[in-house]
Amino acid sequence: MNIAVIDKILLIFFHELQSYFILAGRTFVRLFRRPFYYREFAIQFDTLGFSSLFICILTGLFSGMVMALQSLIQLKPFAATSYVGGMVAVTMIKELGPVLASLMVAGRVGSAITAELGTMVVTEQVDAMRVEGTDIIKRLVVPRLKAMLLALPLLTIVTDVVSIFGGYIMSAGYNINPVMYISGLPQFMVFQDLIEGVVKPAVFGAIIAVTACYVGLNTKGGAAGVGAAAKQAVVLSSVLILVCDFFIAKIFVVFRG
Numbered sequence: 001m002n003i004a005v006i007d008k009i010l011l012i013f014f015h016e017l018q019s020y021f022i023l024a025g026r027t028f029v030r031l032f033r034r035p036f037y038y039r040e041f042a043i044q045f046d047t048l049g050f051s052s053l054f055i056c057i058l059t060g061l062f063s064g065m066v067m068a069l070q071s072l073i074q075l076k077p078f079a080a081t082s083y084v085g086g087m088v089a090v091t092m093i094k095e096l097g098p099v100l101a102s103l104m105v106a107g108r109v110g111s112a113i114t115a116e117l118g119t120m121v122v123t124e125q126v127d128a129m130r131v132e133g134t135d136i137i138k139r140l141v142v143p144r145l146k147a148m149l150l151a152l153p154l155l156t157i158v159t160d161v162v163s164i165f166g167g168y169i170m171s172a173g174y175n176i177n178p179v180m181y182i183s184g185l186p187q188f189m190v191f192q193d194l195i196e197g198v199v200k201p202a203v204f205g206a207i208i209a210v211t212a213c214y215v216g217l218n219t220k221g222g223a224a225g226v227g228a229a230a231k232q233a234v235v236l237s238s239v240l241i242l243v244c245d246f247f248i249a250k251i252f253v254v255f256r257g
Contacts, residue, residue, distance in 0.1 A: 023217075024210045027141045040143040048109045048144070049151030055108060056101050056155045057162050060092070063100055064163030067091055068170035081174055085181035086188030088167035089160075093189070093197040097160040099245055102204035105152055106237040110212040113144055114233040117216025118226040126217065136217070145209040152205035153198050160197065196252045203248060204241050211237045 071084045117140060120126050126136060168181050215233040219225050 019218075020210070020214050023137070023141070023214050024206075026137050027145055027210060027213075030135070030138050030142050031146065033138070035138070037139065037143050040139070041146050044143045044147035045151055047112075048105075048147045049155065052105050052108055052151070052155055053158065055104050056159045059100050059104050060097065060159035060162035061166040063096055063159075064088055064092060064166030065170045067096070067163070068167035072171065072174050076174070081171075081176060082180050083184045083187065084171050084174075084176065085164070085167065086184035086186075089164050089185045090188040090193060092163040092167075093160050094193050095245070095249070097163060098156050098197060098200035098204060099241065101156045101159045102152060102201060102208065102241050103238055105148075105155065105205075106208050106241065107234050109148075110208045110233050110237045111230040113209070113212035114216040114219070114230045115226055117213060118219030118229045121217060121219045122222050122226060140217075141209075141213045144213060145206065148205035148209040149202055152201040152208070156197065156201035192252065192256060196248070200245065200248055203244060207240045207244065208237050211240065 067088045068084055071087045072081055075081045075084060075087075117126075120140075126140075129136060129139065164185075168176075168178065171181055212233045215229050215236065219229040221228070
């Protein structure tokens with residue numbers, strides 16, 4: 001690979017990166033500007049939020065059960081099984097809950113947003129809206145971003161609650177009563193952990209929405225291009241979620257001191 005090829009790849013990469021952040025900046029600026037498209041927001045919230053509720057409940061339930069099972073196996077030799085509730089809660093609320101819920105939503109919702117916008121692009125519906133003078137970002141991107149900013153934290157909270165309940169279902173088989181299970185929660189958690197558990201899905205929701213909309217609005221190549229764009233959006237969103245999870249966790253660790 002010669003220097004010219006490397007230079008071309010870098011130019012394309014930084015051009016795409018610049019375009020991505022320009023779209024994100026313009027979207028966040030328009031969040032508080034009229035018109036607000038309340039009906040479109042309600043439709044997107046229903047589509048992106050309630051439709052993902054079942055998969056998040058299922059993910060939380062079995063994740064909590066697995067976490068409790070593994071914790072019980074490790075704690076039983078030390079006669080410390082009473083701490084299993086706190087271990088499940090702190091792990092799910094701080095890390096696994098936000099990340100797993102976001103990855104599930106990215107796979108289900110991110111691909112749907114990209115496919116929908118990509119289809120509108122290749123069928124020239126977006127061009128028709130531009131000719132009519134419609135602000136594409138305000139009309140198509142902002143309602144989806146608002147819906148994700150509200151829906152994903154709520155879905156994550158549901159995932160966390162269900163995971164803690166799933167952990168208790170598994171713990172009950174080891175003769176751990178509800179009082180013992182719940183009393184272990186405050187021993188491992190502080191209020192900042194709850195804040196972290198809400199901030200993360202809000203950031204991840206913004207990543208999913210902006211990434212899906214960016215890829216969708218830049219779709220090319222007809223029906224085949226729509227499929228490729230949907231796959232690209234899911235992969236890119238998932239990678240960004242995992243990368244940002246580390247940096248957000250690092251920031252909270254620094255603030256905790």
